[in-house]
Amino acid sequence: MAREINGRPIIETPDGPKLTPCAPGSVLERLGDKWTILVISLLSLSPDIPMRFSAIRRGIPDISQRMLTLTLRNLERDGLVNRYYYPELPPRVEYQLTERGHSMLKPLAGFTDWIRDTWQDIETSRKAFDEAAEKKTTLSR
C-alpha cells in the first residue's frame, strides 16, 4: 500500500520523494483562515445548547457580521455545524457543532496544545531573525 504523510500520498521517484497537493488541503486551508478555529472553539464551549448568531458574534470580538455569516455557512457546508432557523419576528438562528464537528476537537486540541507550548519560542526566534536581518541591511549601506 502506498506511503503517505499528513494525508498526502508519497510518490517515489528517481530523484527523491514527491508529494502531491490533494483534497485534504482544502480542509486545512479552511481551518487556517482567520475565524474558523475561533468559531469552532466558541461553539465547543456550548456542546449541548445551540448558540444564537448574536451570541457567537459577541463571543468573538472584532469579527464582522459578514465574516461570521460566511464562516458559519462554510462550516455548515462541511457538515461541522448545524444551523437551526426559527422564522419568528425577529428571526432567531442557532448553531451547534455536529458530531463530526465534535470529533475534530480532540485532534485539533493536540495540535493547538503544541502551538500553545511553543509559540513563545517561535516569537523569540522571529525577533532574533528579524534583528539579524535588520543588522545585515544596516551593514550593507
Place this chain on the structure above:
Amino acid sequence: MAREINGRPIIETPDGPKLTPCAPGSVLERLGDKWTILVISLLSLSPDIPMRFSAIRRGIPDISQRMLTLTLRNLERDGLVNRYYYPELPPRVEYQLTERGHSMLKPLAGFTDWIRDTWQDIETSRKAFDEAAEKKTTLSR
C-alpha cells in the same frame, strides 16, 4: 487560573463566554497557507539528511521558486527549519527540520489523520449542500 481553549483565553461575561484572537493565531495562519505543510511534510521524510533547495522543489510539483523561497524563509524565521548555505559555484543550499520542527510532527499528524479519515465525508457534505443550494435558486425563478 484562567480557562482556555485551543490556546485562547476565555473571558466569562454576563452574556456568555468571550474568546480573543491572540498570538497563536499567527502560527496557525502560517501553517494554513498554501505550501507550508507540504514543505514540512517533505522535509520530515528526510530527518537526518538535509535536502537541497532543488530537491524540495522537485518534491512539490507546482510550487514556484519564489513561493518555495518565501515558505522556507518563514519556516527558518520561526525556528522550524535550519538553512545551510555553501558558497560554492554554483551555490548549494540545504534545509532540514530543527528539533522544534520535529516536535510538531506528531501533534500535526494527529490532526491530519483526522482530516484523512474525514475529508471524504466532508466532500460528500459539500456536494449535498451545493446541490441543495442549486435547487433552491432553480425553484426561485
Place this chain on the structure above:
DNA sequence: CTGAATCCTTGATGATACTG
C-alpha cells in the same frame, strides 16, 4: 435579528526576468 449585496483595500500568489 440575521443575512445578502455591493464596493473597496490589502495581502498572497504566480510569471518573468535578472544577479551572484
Place this chain on the structure above:
DNA sequence: CAGTATCATCAAGGATTCAG
C-alpha cells in the same frame, strides 16, 4: 543553483447599506 526584484492577478476580508 538559489535568490531577488518587479509586475500582474486574484481572493480574503472589512465597511456599509439594504432586505425579509
